[in-house]
Amino acid sequence: MAQEPMLGAKIVLKALVDQGVDVIFGYPGGAVLPIYDELFQQNHIKHVLVRHEQAAVHAAEGYARSTGKVGVVLVTSGPGATNAVTGLTDAMLDSVPVVCLTGQVPTHLIGTDGFQEADTTGITRQCTKHNYLVKSPNDLARVMHEAFYVASTGRPGPVVIDLPKDVLMTKGEYMPPTRIKHKSYKPQVKGDLKRIEEAVALLANAKKPIIYAGGGVVNSGPAACQLLTNFARMSGFPVTLTLMGLGAYPGNDKQFLGMLGMHGTYEANMAMHDCDVMLCIGARFDDRVTGLLSAFSPNSKKIHIDIDPSSINKNVAVDVAVVGDVAHVIEDMTKVWKSAQIRPDQDALAAWWAQITEWRAVECLKFVQDGDVIKPQYAIQRLYELTKDRETYITTEVGQHQMWAAQHYRFDKPNHWMTSGGLGTMGYGFPSAVGVQMAHPDALVVDISGEASFMMNMQELATAVQYRLPVKIFILNNRYMGMVRQWQELLHGSRYSESYSEALPDFVKLAEAFGAVGMRVEKADQLDDAIRAAIATNGPVLMDICVSQTENCYPMIPSGKPHNEMLLGPVADGEQAIDAEGQILV
Template identity: 85%
Template sequence: MAQETMSGAKIVLKALVDQGVDVIFGYPGGAVLPIYDELFQQNQIKHVLVRHEQAAVHAAEGYARSTGKVGVVLVTSGPGATNAVTGLTDALMDSIPVVCLTGQVPTHLIGNDAFQEADTTGITRQCTKHNYLVKKSDDLARTMHEAFYVATTGRPGPVVVDLPKDILMLPAPYNATAKVKHKSYKPQVKGDLKKIEEAVKMLANAKKPIIYGGGGIINSGPGASQLLTNFARTTGFPVTLTLMGLGAYPASDKQFLGMLGMHGTYEANMAMHDCDVMLCVGARFDDRVTGLLSAFAPNSKKIHIDIDPSSINKNVAVDLPIIGDVAHVLEDMLKVWKSSQAKADAKALDAWWSEINGWRKINCLAFDQGSEIIKPQYAIRRLYELTRGRETFITTEVGQHQMWAAQHFGFDKPNQWMTSGGLGTMGYGFPAAIGVQMAHPDALVVDISGEASFMMNMQELSTAVQYRLPVKVFILNNMYMGMVRQWQELLHGSRYSESYSEALPDFVKLAESFGAVGIRVHKPDELDGAIKEMMAVDRPVLMDILVDQKENCYPMIPSGKPHNQMLLGPVAAGTEAIADEGKVLV
């Protein structure tokens, strides 16, 4: 059969359509003009014009995280590609499937320091799961489809396809299909049944079990969250989730202990420290989670389910690794649990739960809301309560507000919580919210933000207004880079070096100048009305909520300390919260 020949740019668009892509986020430039010309002449793919390429990637991440589909980015060569690097690194750290198409100077100019040339594959090699430079027209269609295959299978991640301009102009055959078979890349999804049987035995014999779940559950799809919930209900085991895993288990369930880690709950961290069998599901023993490694869950046997073999024994040596996709492994584990008639040790579990309930009584997330100054925690609590009846997606920036959001906003479903966990990218949340809103036009999408983070990508207000995306930015304005200030207070004698947000704009006027709505809130009793107004407005809203400037985020595991040495609140003056060996840690 004669293969159809078309321009490279047409091939790119056809491959996107064949992959089921309906939205891409991008910014034009010389090297990608042929693709933009093709975009102009079709109506299957919507293009969202961002105001900075970093935002294009974050928007694609938000789109991907909230739908389970791939986020697609289109940027030009040189600065277009380098601006995308932070977003790509963010997607790599959080395992978000993104395909980023970058323009490149024509093949005969590569290496000549041509205008807007950058060694994009060289620069992005370490911040992508994989990348391609298409040097031959014949390879274009196959490479496009392979990029989607690599981005979405196994542990997901960002993939860059670098497209020289001559390749986009030259005619070539569309010689590939959306279904890809790869020679060397074959991720394992089914877990080893013997090991799963062994895991069931270990769990059935546990006296103090805990399930510690992470972002891998979200990536595995909503089915994985359901299976986790079934497994937890069947066994009666307590569940804690990482920052990336929130929503994988219903926050309102009584078996949920809250988030674990540096700003996790007291009960989750104490239970992790004292457990005897730990079932880690799609999490990676990140340093924010483990605290002091040598004292991490010292008396436990650890089972680790992960799709990525390199996650096994990276930070923590585990007793029983199971390589595979979370949903597949949990399904088998549940089957084996039932067929082997395994039973949790009810007596031991009762004792364990009463210990846990003792820790719960500490009420570690309590805060004291007076009548004058809004506590940031209170603002998030009110947002949570008032939005419960609506389908709500939350994104965040990075810092104190992010931790408060994780602590005080409850997620009962997966894919509703988008945050930059691994890289900790300020400026992530607002463009991510734009991506989420594109995918869910009727949902309420709120970026819980700080004033400093918001200013890192606030140019995207223009994007939100252009596409009539009614995203809400919920700024907890404490006029500080709050987490930096908190660390300076704890580590550097309250010398607040460069962490004060000087010369802030008037956010209400800023919103209005972009054609969005601005609302300022000063007092606790104004908050509910303002949130309701924000929800009622069908336009982008910038909420400027003036909160307590000195509030710190607790509880906290100080750097270099184990789980059972959490700070529950401010320490007395003159005592060192963090020892010297902890100060070098981040």
């Protein structure tokens, strides 16, 4: 039986409900007022009023990444849509499923430079997985349901739906999602069995294997992460993870070598360089992982598993490529491995682990906390020790603090680590934490931040206070744009051009001005009590942790260098660094 026609705005809301949406993040404006009017008249979906549209997308990203669901954003036309572009690009590069509803001027005004008009579909074409401009209310239901399908299948990503105001105010027919089937977009889920058998054969004969996994494993779901863990333990192979993949494999497991890449561990990068067979699962050979491409893992056979065929052979030529969802592919690999009763060369594997043990003995993440001045690594370590037994979700901004968090906070399960990887967006962490806390109201959510990044979206303190979200903001305050300062020191003759903050707010008073709790920690022996007090506080807390201003983040692969040429840290005089072979670099 056909349903009665309904207003376009109501079709939008009904489609959201039928897609299982329970919260959206947005900011109203004239073009989307019909949707806000429908929101007012229903109780199925909660709306979170952010203070900036960029923050709305980051909050939706945090919600999506911590739940595995699609995050939903609602913004108005013109500046509402353009303010969302940074978040959309961030979601695109990090493969986060987001549906962003943008207002648009009425159809008859499109192209006239009307008030708050922008070519939203044109602007967002390159930073979304797909976008739509809806010109008829009868197309609304189909587009809404298609958008959720596109955003969440294959390699996930953001989808924009541009909604002219007259379409929202005109009646059309609603169709349930069961009646919508996309005609052309059908991602390959099952991997080619022949390619899988070739991959297993390569792994079976490996003498120095390594498993290199990324965010695609997390996106595939908890089952994929468990399958990865089972396969690694069955094979006995070492595992390393990308920044986006942290949590896909238990961070405390003895086979885990730590994160790899520009600020990855010595053992992970050296093992990647010297391996003879590399199994890449759900990662894309990003430049921050490979370093100098021509010198990347020069003597290895490479296997690449990814659901996105465009990622295969894009940056690194591989020997065996398997297109498919990683959960299905790993499951089939395990079946092939077991049916063939494969047992790798145990002597060779033992020798490989002995070499890895030597690399581990370098203790590349070692630091010394001495005196009152707080080392940022120590602050992260204490945060980890005091929160590891709780259901804790960590978000970060971008910079040194992000890398220290990745190095020193151990993640044993997926979907608990939210950070901006591909785009490196300062201001991501706090609104992302707002989205995570909305999804997990009873969990501990901590945004590990730098003072410069926090100030990019600090207005969201008002959001956290309004919705009584007990997010904890853990600022490592060194008064510098730390990673910029580090590069200026190491690569630009210590010429600190515009990287020092001459003026900063009193973060304690700033928190109090918004109605939150502020704390300042200036000495190392104050950290534990402050962290415990913040956790015990029923509401948002801003912690201003005053850390060493000149601490650098090591290990580090200098830009343009191969991944086995690493700066491991300062020598005795504090002004030089040593590379992977122990040579002093001035």
